[in-house]
Amino acid sequence: MFAALGDETRLSLVAVLCAGGAFSIAQLTHGTDITRQAVTKHLQVLADAGLVRDLKQGRERLWEFEPSRLDEARRSLESIAGQWDRALARLKSTLERS
Amino acid sequence: MFAALGDETRLSLVAVLCAGGAFSIAQLTHGTDITRQAVTKHLQVLADAGLVRDLKQGRERLWEFEPSRLDEARRSLESIAGQWDRALARLKSTLERS
DNA sequence: CTAATATGCAACCAGGAGGTTGCCCATGAA
């Protein structure tokens, strides 16, 4: 999922979807300088990572943000940072004890 | 920086460095099934992303975690999630108003 | 001093990722 967010194009797609709601592939392509197919591939990657969700509607395919997974990522970053904090605390207490 | 965390090997390197303190390249290589050179390259990528820091010590080069940047990433994820929450709130209030 | 250890540098290689093009299908509008 970090890999999914690691691409510049995909990150801006996520940003757009976060801010806006649901967009079709053609709409999302409009404004970028890449092909519709490329956008489709990026959306697929984001979907595999659980970051976006698609809903068919007529001949259109609308994409929207899926917030749950991002929250999970945030929590995992917090846990990593927490590990570091605990390590520092251990180090500090070890030094004080000596 | 998401790209830096997007690689499996690098993510586990970060995890090790978070939990532990400072390690040499040889130590970090021990336990993985890749070459020392590959580990060096990964550490370089992480350093470019500001996630780790190196300190020379004798003939060794010790690497340790750099927590500040990760915190920044956490905040940016929070802001993205926040955008989504605000969009939902706007949508809700729009619906209620109609 | 000499040998072993820890690392750096550069060339090289294979595979995957991002991107494009061409063609086809489905659906909505006129």
Add this chain to the structure above:
DNA sequence: TTCATGGGCAACCTCCTGGTTGCATATTAG
């Protein structure tokens, strides 16, 4: 019905990334 539009599929291309190997350099141990 006919046509334009939104989208899917697949082949193809290029370049970057992850990884390796070989050799050179610095530092420490004996």
